Amino acid sequence: MLDGANIICFAHDWGGDPTSKTHIMRILAKRNRVLWVNSIGMRRPTASHADLRRLLLKLRRGLAAGCREVEPNIFAANPLVLPLPGIGAVDALNARLLAAWLRHLCRRHRLERPILWTFMPNVNRLIGRLGERMVIYHCVDEYSAFSGMPREALIRMERDLIRRADLVFTSGEQLCEERRALNPNTHFVTHGVDVDHFARALDPATVVPEDLCGIRRPVIGFFGLLADWVDLGLVRALAAARPDWSIVLVGRAAMDMKPITGLSNVHVLGQKPYVTLPGYCRGFDVGIIPFRVNDLTLRANPLKLREYLAAGLPVVSTPLPEVARYDGLVRMADGVEAFTAAIADALRERSAGMAQRRVNAMMDERWEARVAELSALIDERLGVRA
Numbered sequence: 001m002l003d004g005a006n007i008i009c010f011a012h013d014w015g016g017d018p019t020s021k022t023h024i025m026r027i028l029a030k031r032n033r034v035l036w037v038n039s040i041g042m043r044r045p046t047a048s049h050a051d052l053r054r055l056l057l058k059l060r061r062g063l064a065a066g067c068r069e070v071e072p073n074i075f076a077a078n079p080l081v082l083p084l085p086g087i088g089a090v091d092a093l094n095a096r097l098l099a100a101w102l103r104h105l106c107r108r109h110r111l112e113r114p115i116l117w118t119f120m121p122n123v124n125r126l127i128g129r130l131g132e133r134m135v136i137y138h139c140v141d142e143y144s145a146f147s148g149m150p151r152e153a154l155i156r157m158e159r160d161l162i163r164r165a166d167l168v169f170t171s172g173e174q175l176c177e178e179r180r181a182l183n184p185n186t187h188f189v190t191h192g193v194d195v196d197h198f199a200r201a202l203d204p205a206t207v208v209p210e211d212l213c214g215i216r217r218p219v220i221g222f223f224g225l226l227a228d229w230v231d232l233g234l235v236r237a238l239a240a241a242r243p244d245w246s247i248v249l250v251g252r253a254a255m256d257m258k259p260i261t262g263l264s265n266v267h268v269l270g271q272k273p274y275v276t277l278p279g280y281c282r283g284f285d286v287g288i289i290p291f292r293v294n295d296l297t298l299r300a301n302p303l304k305l306r307e308y309l310a311a312g313l314p315v316v317s318t319p320l321p322e323v324a325r326y327d328g329l330v331r332m333a334d335g336v337e338a339f340t341a342a343i344a345d346a347l348r349e350r351s352a353g354m355a356q357r358r359v360n361a362m363m364d365e366r367w368e369a370r371v372a373e374l375s376a377l378i379d380e381r382l383g384v385r386a
Contacts, residue, residue, distance in 0.1 A: 312355030
């Protein structure tokens with residue numbers, strides 16, 4: 001494990017459900033100090049109420065609490081930047097101001113010669129301004145494929161970052177192949193999973209939440225962000241094809257939910273705390289990943305895949321390359337009829353033995369193993385540079 005290092009981590013806003021970024025930095029913080037920089041934004045805000053609320057919240061946080069220790073050895077910083085990414089003059093100004101502020105925070109918290117570890121592709125202008133001893137770009141998504149992003153500007157910034165980074169990590173093999181063409185020090189390191197947390201779904205003492213326990217079984221379940229990569233048309237067709245199944249969606253809705261409005265056997269339960277997810281998994285009979293197949297999802301590595309498996313659930317997914325690695329543990333299906341048939345097969349094959357087999361398969365994929373793999377690559381690269 002990396003030991004005694006100082007890390008400046010650029011990621012999403014601290015808080016909420018833990019992502020790959022959170023898991024990795026929490027483990028590293030046991031032996032290192034982490035300055036977690038909340039999102040500096042990759043898209044220009046619209047005039048929507050959601051964007052305006054977010055802008056006001058970030059302004060308030062930045063003015064009220066610029067930086068605070070949120071967990072042992074993790075300091076979350078709230079940067080104030082002009083929300084106009086992709087405009088050259090604005091990007092340059094933001095970089096100068098942000099670099100000066102971060103240098104101040106590093107001095108205050110004694111973070112000397114930090115590793116600049118970014119999960120965001122838009123911090124290329126900060127390289128060389130923070131006294132860093134290493135730059136790591138950790139790519140977990142094809143950011144330019146997200147809706148509303150300044151695609152060309154993001155591609156330009158990311159390519160510059162990749163070329164200048166000492167190490168590039170990716171969570172998907174296709175992401176790795178595409179970025180290795182720009183930097184030979186690019187490595188594919190897949191996501192991990194919190195096995196102990198999700199395996200609680202098999203514990204009889206784990207309580208199924210009240211809003212789920214009254215829903216008729218079998219329950220075909222999904223948890224995660226409900227955004228435009230989730231195929232609600234497929235969900236609607238499944239519900240129509242099998243009215244005897246209950247389809248339960250757990251997560252924050254960030255898209256138009258009209259396609260499934262009014263369906264009596266589709267239940268949208270909203271976002272739930274991470275700590276309760278094993279209870280929801282205990283109430284599921286099958287976990288599904290009904291993603292659209294596009295430039296974004298073909299490069300994605302869904303965290304929920306390993307979380308479902310660590311909970312002992314049979315899994316049915318649309319055909320995605322990173323899901324295909326788990327052939328034998330996961331069923332993949334393309335189209336409504338095939339997806340429906342795959343769920344029916346999964347329901348027929350449920351057993352305590354199969355559930356435990358899925359959990360056992362995840363034992364070597366814990367986040368601690370992934371962080372050890374990342375640490376070894378970092379140590380090797382530092383040794384080469386020295």
